[in-house]
Amino acid sequence: MGAKTLTCLSCAQLNRVPEEKLSKGPKCGSCGAALMPGKPVDVDPATLQKAVQNDDLPLVADFWAPWCGPCRAMAPEFSKAAKALGGKARLVKLNTQDHQSTGARYRIRGIPTLVAFERGKEKKRQAGALSQGQIVSWLRG
Ligand code: ZN
Numbered sequence: 001m002g003a004k005t006l007t008c009l010s011c012a013q014l015n016r017v018p019e020e021k022l023s024k025g026p027k028c029g030s031c032g033a034a035l036m037p038g039k040p041v042d043v044d045p046a047t048l049q050k051a052v053q054n055d056d057l058p059l060v061a062d063f064w065a066p067w068c069g070p071c072r073a074m075a076p077e078f079s080k081a082a083k084a085l086g087g088k089a090r091l092v093k094l095n096t097q098d099h100q101s102t103g104a105r106y107r108i109r110g111i112p113t114l115v116a117f118e119r120g121k122e123k124k125r126q127a128g129a130l131s132q133g134q135i136v137s138w139l140r141g
Contacts, residue, residue, distance in 0.1 A: 007051035058089040065097040074129040081135040
């Protein structure tokens with residue numbers, strides 16, 4: 001059985017999780033936070049970068065800002081998608097108002113923008129608000 005590397009989204013510690021435990025509520029060995037929380041987690045730029053570089057599972061980042069109406073409208077859909085994608089991907093949110101240089105670093109031109117990362121690379125991106133079903137099929141497509 002293989003093991004997956006997952007970056008703790010709370011403390012940024014790297015964890016090795018046996019594949020068979022991914023669906024069983026694995027926790028960070030350092031801080032005890034859920035590694036597969038089943039809901040979007042707010043991350044800072046350093047944690048996002050570390051997770052992008054190290055994670056063995058797909059990572060989907062929602063670049064958003066509190067002043068953006070479509071972003072707020074999409075938030076509950078993004079939460080439902082995180083639940084639907086359970087042990088297959090992790091969803092995170094990055095507040096581009098608090099972290100403006102990160103939006104530039106990832107070449108975010110409009111928000112909300114979803115960026116899917118896999119094994120250290122950007123796999124795809126999508127600008128504009130999506131429903132839960134659209135998020136899930138976009139990621140799988
Ligand atoms: Zn942790």
